[in-house]
Amino acid sequence: MRPQLLVGGILVSLMGILFYLVPLPLTYFWGIPFVVAGGIMAIVSFFLPEGRGPIVPPLGYGFCVFCSAPVLLNSDRCPRCNGLQPRER
Numbered sequence: 001m002r003p004q005l006l007v008g009g010i011l012v013s014l015m016g017i018l019f020y021l022v023p024l025p026l027t028y029f030w031g032i033p034f035v036v037a038g039g040i041m042a043i044v045s046f047f048l049p050e051g052r053g054p055i056v057p058p059l060g061y062g063f064c065v066f067c068s069a070p071v072l073l074n075s076d077r078c079p080r081c082n083g084l085q086p087r088e089r
């Protein structure tokens with residue numbers, strides 16, 4: 001069960017219904033595919049495992065602002081890209 005995907009699928013379906021109702025040739029054409037795709041997203045969400053949430057750095061580390069490698073919080077430079085880390089942390 002992945003609630004984010006369920007909500008996303010419902011929103012896509014609602015957008016497809018809106019496209020179907022709006023009397024414009026291009027949006028009318030995309031109405032049914034959007035409803036079908038939103039339905040697939042909602043159904044698939046029940047079979048996927050729960051998302052693991054945001055990625056957090058290991059204890060005592062922060063992410064490099066340039067390359068996202070873990071950097072010790074008291075070090076000035078990143079060991080991977082040698083980028084100077086901002087001091088306000």
Ligand SMILES: [Zn+2]
Binds near residue numbers: 064
């Ligand atoms: Zn880096």
